[in-house]
Amino acid sequence: MQISMRAVVLEGPGQEAVVKEIPIPTPQSGQVLIKVDSAPINPSDIAFLHGAYSSGKQFPCVPGFEGSGTVIANGGGIMGWRLVGKRVAFYSQSQFGTYGEYSVADALGCLELENDITLQEACCSFVNPLTVISMLEVAKEHKTQAVVHTAAASQLGRMMVRHFQANGVRVINIIRRDAQVEMLKKEGADIILNSSDSDFLEKLKNVIQTLRATVFFDALGGELTGKILEVMPSHSTCYVYGGLSLKPVGNVSIMDLIFKDKKVVGFWLTQYLKTKNIISQALLLNQLKGLLKTNLKTIVAKTVDVSEFKEGLEFYKKNMSEGKVLIRFDQKQQQQQQQQQQQLQDKQQ
Template identity: 45%
Template sequence: MSTMKAIVLEDLNQFSLKEVPIPRPKQGEVLIRMEAAPINPSDIVSLKGQYGIKKQLPFIPGLEGSGTVVESGGGLLGWSLVGKRVACYCDKGNGTWAEYVVASAKNCVKLTAEISTEQGACFFANPITAICFMDIIKEQRHQAVIQTAAASAIGKMLLRYCMHENIPIVNIVRRQEQVEMLREIGAPYILNSSDENFQQELRKLSVNLNATVAFDCVAGEMTGTLINAMCENSVVYVYGSLSRQNIGGIDPSALIFSNKRVEGLWLQRIMKEKGSISKWNIANRVLNLLPQVLKTDISKEFELGSLNDALEFYKKNMSSGKVLLKPKLIPSNNHVEGEGGILRLQIK
């Protein structure tokens, strides 16, 4: 039986590099030879069994990645992708931390020549999240924005996007080197949450800029700090929990008398509610903005067999950029043969 190397999560936080059968695509699916896959925060919580989508163990982790389609299970869309470089998204079944992955053809986007394999690997999670954030900002007519963890991959992406759209954004970080990092990008409003006067400065900027929306991936006491500092009729969207603490510190009067609110935001739920045309439009917006505005900083690359080192590096250097897993390709004596219009991967 034809096999490949893949990271297999056999129990929570227990994974290993194993030799497993190469999957076969069904109707509407394609087989992709993976070239790069990022480590996202959602992947890390998935390893712990804490992500919103629960998969049956054992499974191959990895939410997204990029590679070349080498086989179609059938269907016009799948056939049109064979031989093409694509970004892929795997929210069901096995994921992208493998040499090959099967994905729905609808969850693949053909990459343009301007988009590198590395940028394509990070096509979905952060860029589409930034697109959704911008849609919220514009649809709800917010004049200014606040974000926490602004030195993160999505933080820098949203910063560039807001600058591109001429929307003021207050960027909250927790270390001085992160302040310098955002200054290099051109951020005009940066607050260090470790400073003694942080809350006073946050309140001042919120009022001066009329910032009525915040995107918070820290949670804990930070959510309360945001709500208490912001103007009337403000909303804080919580989309992560880097603090690993329950939300706290909210003044009830802010909710009762100032019409402020806290809402959870999960990209999976948002995209599930969108139709095919909306998803197609979002993908095209990412394609247009990805080379510059929605680009991802890449800090380091690791082979699949070095996942422990990759995870350790990522946890210690999350502000430096994304960590990519680069699957080691199966030896070159493999070839692809056509069969009745459906390509079959033949492993000798």
């Protein structure tokens, strides 16, 4: 029986993550043990590796917050028992995250998958898709007709375009490179502004006024946050939900805050979900399930075996808009099997 597994291990925040053999974890009551198939690298994983993400994990630990796989054991409890043998997408904040051959997750953090979705397609089911569903709820609460969005060519940004527009909310997409325009147009985006253009703020002000956008979802922080808020109407709210600029929020006008009732607040999915009762959470997951192959699908740029974690991470950092990099655990074996099959076929011909 296998007792150890390959995993990415982080000894402490900011240290270099290394791939090594460690014992297979034991699930506790309410948890399940999952044989992992695929796990994506998200900006929150990069932040975690650098010690800039609040997760409560103890060190040393296996990073990775979301993934997909098959439940192979139950630590105790009816929810886990029901899942044994099932293919699931899952979210894990346990010490044994998703970058290991086996991971541990709360049974309640697992989403049982339908047969029509592959484990690779399903491994990005939680972080971005649930955030987009939640953001639409937030936008609807504000009764806004349109929202402003930065870093709009991200996977989350593309989901936002599809999902918000399908639900009658326009998206004013802000990107930083012209190459990102086509990426967004393919998703159906019709308002795309490049923050590098000299007349960017003037164009933005016009479109915000025309569409009466009062909600701004900001993935960047830095100087741009305040500049954008300044061209928004009174009573607008900026939800800072990412820190991709690696800078503090800047340029926020005191006049805007005091006299125009504009607000800058944080948005964190984990916190947002805590405001929901079990029934609302179940409804949210049900809605999510139906949209994973359409509005909330993720583009994958590359898959790597866990032994190539470092290379995968570097590729992702340099090519974020291309799509997700997935860490896989049987990639090497599959490649060997494919090569053997090819050699056999070649011999037979």
